[in-house]
Amino acid sequence: MYSVTVRDHVMIAHSFKGDVFGPAQKLHGATYVVDVEFRRPDLDADGIVVDISRATNTLKRVLAEFNYRNLDEVPVFKGRNTTTEVVARHIFDQFAAAIRAGELGTGAGAIREIHVTLHESHVASAGYEGSLK
Amino acid sequence: MYSVTVRDHVMIAHSFKGDVFGPAQKLHGATYVVDVEFRRPDLDADGIVVDISRATNTLKRVLAEFNYRNLDEVPVFKGRNTTTEVVARHIFDQFAAAIRAGELGTGAGAIREIHVTLHESHVASAGYEGSLK
Amino acid sequence: MYSVTVRDHVMIAHSFKGDVFGPAQKLHGATYVVDVEFRRPDLDADGIVVDISRATNTLKRVLAEFNYRNLDEVPVFKGRNTTTEVVARHIFDQFAAAIRAGELGTGAGAIREIHVTLHESHVASAGYEGSLK
């Protein structure tokens, strides 16, 4: 299996509902350093997994939708805890849709899996990985 | 698959038996920067993989049992080479037991896999990953 | 010159006033990974720059005062832009006071300089460094 990973970051505010979150129930924030890994069993004719420029641009576009925002007020996250896990899944879903829509190029249709990892500090990260049909 | 990873470290002395270890047969030591990753297919009702505070506390407890120690004299490692691989497996086993005992909360019962990685320098690491039944 | 550096992190929300901040004028947030470096020309009788346990505890205490908070509502930052630079200076001032108050031990009186660095992402950081009288 071949893979390519690109990285960018996003800076957001949010709050959580639920005793399990302790002090994080208050409005606070995070920098998420986001890694998106694309995986496929074979390379395309150019010898690549994905056009890295397109992948980087899509990551920038996906993050721009909630960068410098309070996630408590971003419609797509309405009524949910925007845990690092949930944000990772959101980014996965956006990339899955972008690939289906051809935004990463026609060759990107051969991508089998996407792994999204969000580093929220030097001691904690979370992620979501899944297959593309 | 969703994941959450927490990090802490431990500073130990030890020695190895076996020609393959060369100079590491002498008493020496290591800092292990330890990553423990929890994996499960779905999030709980709060939108998380695991209570990160509990996970962090359990990691601290597990490491405290041999932090600032000479592993050659720690009973649980008696008679074995405490290679980075072996210490990774030990930490995995401790977390598997902690989850079964409910130490990470009842929701943690849905955790399917744990991946433990020990970074022993800027150029070497080792790990153990396994499923929870 | 000898030095010792300790690291911890804090997760906050805030907003900025001023056109120069562009989209960061909206409520957003950040993880700051904070390094505090202590510097002095000679070591104490134990061979150390500072008691690293005390330094770590003080860092935890200083950060706890605004961890998981919206800095726009934290009194000490009232009416100011809580840029990374300003937060670095605040942490410096808190450590200078802690050393004067003996919180880091009597030997810590020989510390000459403190350098504070806040990493806000994988591509940006800010800091403040100054001398202690």
Place this chain on the structure above:
Amino acid sequence: MYSVTVRDHVMIAHSFKGDVFGPAQKLHGATYVVDVEFRRPDLDADGIVVDISRATNTLKRVLAEFNYRNLDEVPVFKGRNTTTEVVARHIFDQFAAAIRAGELGTGAGAIREIHVTLHESHVASAGYEGSLK
């Protein structure tokens, strides 16, 4: 599954053919920081995945074959785009052959998978992972 990872680096020049590469069609270069991870279900009698000294030496040997070179002129890569993915696969193949030839020791025959990752910058990496028969 147990794992061990070793790291080294290589500094190369190359150029790419294909519109998808944009400015990278010109002769340019890269530092690849290379991680090679060895995976197997059980440890050997010494408690290790692989002799880390041998693994490190093999990595050095494999990289030396094209370190400080223009990959456009290295015979093994003749006529191909030496993308990060392609170089990762090449390193995988070299390690698979080295293990079959006994270069990593007889115990290394139990290694089931190798994962190769090349970090080409602080924001991009690529890799190849596969099973050994």
Place this chain on the structure above:
Amino acid sequence: MYSVTVRDHVMIAHSFKGDVFGPAQKLHGATYVVDVEFRRPDLDADGIVVDISRATNTLKRVLAEFNYRNLDEVPVFKGRNTTTEVVARHIFDQFAAAIRAGELGTGAGAIREIHVTLHESHVASAGYEGSLK
């Protein structure tokens, strides 16, 4: 003293003249991960060292002049060994000129020092730092 640091990278080919360079006399390449640190004794009225957007854009512009190039053919480096040190100095000079030209904003005139660091691998870096008059 306050500071702000921004990071970007560049991928280049080059060769060196001189026995001291050993195998690096051949055409090879490097990724330079570039940190540029701005330092000044006081903050401006907005509470910042420099407009981080402008600083990031200038870094991108300065690197674009030789990104994806063979430095042996870039006029500004003609006849010189483009060691990491020399490239660091070049970037320093470009920023000093940009500040004088007002490209980083009028407030940036209070910047006293610039420190440039180029990370060429996980085990080596080089830099140039100097004062602005």
Place this chain on the structure above:
Amino acid sequence: MYSVTVRDHVMIAHSFKGDVFGPAQKLHGATYVVDVEFRRPDLDADGIVVDISRATNTLKRVLAEFNYRNLDEVPVFKGRNTTTEVVARHIFDQFAAAIRAGELGTGAGAIREIHVTLHESHVASAGYEGSLK
């Protein structure tokens, strides 16, 4: 001022004397990831601060004298607490002597300062920096 930094690591055991060290009074150990930075105001005729191959070899030689050792039994550290600060100073002294002895080449005589930093974990480091006469 120009600089070049090289990195290597060492794995040691030791114990400390003094209540301030708490649990670290017991025999334990550490991995030190060691950075040695060389600084000088001008480059030599080749355009470098120091021959990086020689610098790397000297670092390897200096560390080999106590790598895989119990520092409590290494004569040069006899009767002293081998804190990270003390080990940093030792490495500084060894490099100062090596430069005076010509081990880093005749051009290395122009090196003005050496900064040694030892990273002992992901949250702590210590160092010593000084001038060369």
